[in-house]
Amino acid sequence: MNGCPCISVLTAIPVIGAVVVLLARNRNRRMTRWLALGFSLLSLAMTLLIWHYFNSASGAMQFQEQHAWVAMLGAEYRVGIDGLGLLMLLLSAIVVPIAMAASWQIEDRVPLYFSLVLLLQACLFGTFTALNFFHWFIFWELGLIPAFFLIKIWGGPKRTAAATQFLVYTMVGSVAMLLSFLALFLAVHTFDFATLAQLAQGGQLMPAVVAKLSTHRLIPHHLAMWIFAGVFLGFAVKVPILPFHTWLPIAYSEAPTGTTILLTGAMSKMGLYGILRILLPIFGEQMQRVSTPLLWMAVATIVLSGYSALAQKDMKRIFAYSSINHLGYCLLAIFAVVKFTGNDAGLLTQKYAAMNGAMLQMFNHGLTAAAVFWFIALLEKRSGGLQGRNDFGGLRKVVPVMAGLMGIALFSSLGLPGLNGFVGEFLIFKGVFPLAGWAAALSVLGLLVTAVFILGVIQRVFTGQLNPRWAAMPDLTTAERMALAPVIALMFAVGLYPQMLLAMVNSTAMQIVQQVRLAF
């Protein structure tokens, strides 16, 4: 594999796919769908190939490619992956075919839809592999465009509001982030993440920025905080972190379900990935200064979104809030790791655990949420678009297989041991309790509420009195079963043998934790 520009090829596959699907202009919608799915499976295969050749023992960047681009702007084409990058590539490669399968029933402008999905996938790949801000930001921003149109054209009744809100929120965050990075660039003339991180850890970055912007009457320390705040806002909106989450429920519920899968399964990870790859190494010092408020935000994200989910009737909204809630655990772990910088060897193990947990949770949430929304799409298909919690009832009797499989996905979301959802959360709580006990204790409330609303969904949809309207609902077809089987199998596999992912990310997680320690 040496010398092969694997990552460029990987990013190119969906781009080519998008063009081919769009230009094929096939009258035959089935052909279009299969063609698009083919391309997404091709990129999945490519990702698996990369995984095969990936050296898990090393925490360093692998498969690097580096080319000069715009020297004056410090822009380079520089890509590479470490364990975290690979995990995210894998997740995107898995989520996109799921999203396509869940969009199978879309009949309006099929080539455009699938072409946009592929384009979004390319942006995801690009974001997760770019190591230079200029290059990374291109993909980060371009990803908004397909997502916007997927919501805007194929969404539900309030799609215009949803799409606009999504776009404007994210754009505000992005512009703030861009301004901050331009200030950094002005000071140190580089956009390279690794170089910026090195400078930051050597304590040279912020003094340089302050020196450049000193015409201004801000206290240096405040200036550094503002720059950090700009970047933080960009990521906080994307994840989202409370109180920057208000675009999310409407976007997730109005988007066609296949798109919701992309948004929650893969795009929300862009924010967390950014926090780990950019915020933590470059702004570690600033994060430490405000680590207590950050932890409060994480706790609020977990608990309040859990309670909000409890109050919803629409299933897509329930799981939209549940997504916020699940990503909150990742934030909790990351911020707890940031808070303690001492050299206590005992705590170090806990930090490794929390960081590993956060990464696993990113993957698991993506997988589980994708599966749950897929089932919601299947229910919509059978009920003509209904997605309310109370629209069904007693389905267990008519669609036993679907009830069983969806139950597995829901229990995974709830964090049942043996399924994938459990391992990440377990590691996070194991690590966070010794680091920030109060935050972990409060967050447990979120776990409880999650159990309540998920059991509530299972109860109202699958058990109880059979709603006579659905007496003739068809169970999963053979094709659907075959498509679902690998996903369910993967849930069990990760749940029972998390080592296969832990091995991939462990050295990266340890490295990130050590970087934080170095910062002070």
Place this chain on the structure above:
Amino acid sequence: MMVAWTIYISFLGALALLLMPKGNAAAARIVALLTALAGFALALAAFCTHRSGEMLTVTRVPWIPSLGIEYHLAADGISLTLVLLTGVIAVAGILFSWNVALRTQEFFAFYLLLIGAVYGVFLSYDLFLLFVFYEIVIIPKYFLIAIWGSTRREYGAMKLALYSFVGSAMVLIGLIAAFVVSGAKSMALGDLAGYAFPAHFQMWAFPLVFVGFGILAGLWPFHTWAPTGHVAAPTAASMLLAGVVMKLGAYGCLRVAMTLFPLGLNSWGFHVLGLGSWRDVFAVLAVIGIVYGAMVALVQRDFKFVIGYSSVSHMGFILLGLMTLNQIGLSGAVLQMVSHGILAGLMFAVVGRMVYERTHTRDLKILSGFNLNHAIPFAAVVFVIAGMGSMGLPGLSGFVAEMMIVIGAWRAFPLLAVCVGVGIVVGVAYIWRAMQKAFFAEPEMVLETHEPLAAISIPEKLGAMILIAASVAVGLYPQMLLRVIVPALNSPLFEGLRKGNWQ
């Protein structure tokens, strides 16, 4: 150097069109297109062969020896970049005017005359010559709007002409004063820039000439001709206006005002409202233009006014870039000239040609009834791409240019850089608002009565493709232009600027 022929061939083309037998519109179009293509090819050849970015003389012939005036053309990286832009816009503009039926020959004759004069301005080294070309531009501009325009065309044309004349008068006063003060030996740019004008003279001559050119560049609060002029103009003329004519103003600010009178940018020694120099004043005006233009664009009902005000906003970036007085900001300003030229051209093409000439309305409310993204999906796609570029989405030309300007602004005016951020966000909002209303309205509001719209023709598609390709090329590989822009800024011509205020 062959690049001087860009001017001559455009004038010859105009002449040929006027002399041709009347009534053959198809031939007129072909002649115009071939002329523009030839001009573009010459520009491209000159651009590609120009290596150093330094000022190189193209032609030099004595003209009025008693006054030291020469017919002196020269080109450096900045002029060649803009000449190339003019070539691209000229070709695209003709493609988008393929359907002009009224007095076709004269239309294209004026069009080529305008193009030739624009090439002339960008290539002039002698300031008298520059001024002559600058004045020639006004005439075809007036007629193009007054004869082939739409909404309130006489008003728009007259307003534009008057504003231009006022600006020219201010420039002329400044130039004559400089000529006299320097000893009346030469009008060559290099000679005048090399002359050490007294500081107090520069202190008033600089704002005079800068504002004179700035009027044409849409400098707030002298921008009001721009939206009305753009709206009244026929598509190709709005493309030229926004694409290259406004750049003439910005080019004059940089090339004449700032190189001749660099000390005019120095501090006054006292503060008024926190502003300590003309540089502060113009930077603040530029940022007001950015934010104000964007906010006004946000509330327009007329689709073309949205784009008209967006031009004011984007030209603000150029002026801000000029005022940063650092290499990155200035290069960004030149890049933004190119980027805005391409993107504004594209947007006016969509609004004026693809949409207006099919629906005969520019009212966003009425347009939402046409369900345009189904009726003419190509136009929708093009507008989305142009809009993305205009709002500064990475991958297209607007991003690199605005990014460089903001970096420069961070250095020179940190507080203003933050205000620019606000302008960018509003920019996103008005583009999406216009796009949603015009192309992606909700189906409940769709009128069923109107007739099916004509399909997008091949010249339109070609023109759009050319401009999109140009924008993507600049966005992904700005080095292509920066390689000549940066050395040009480092050349002796800008030495005064570098010595005085360069950061």
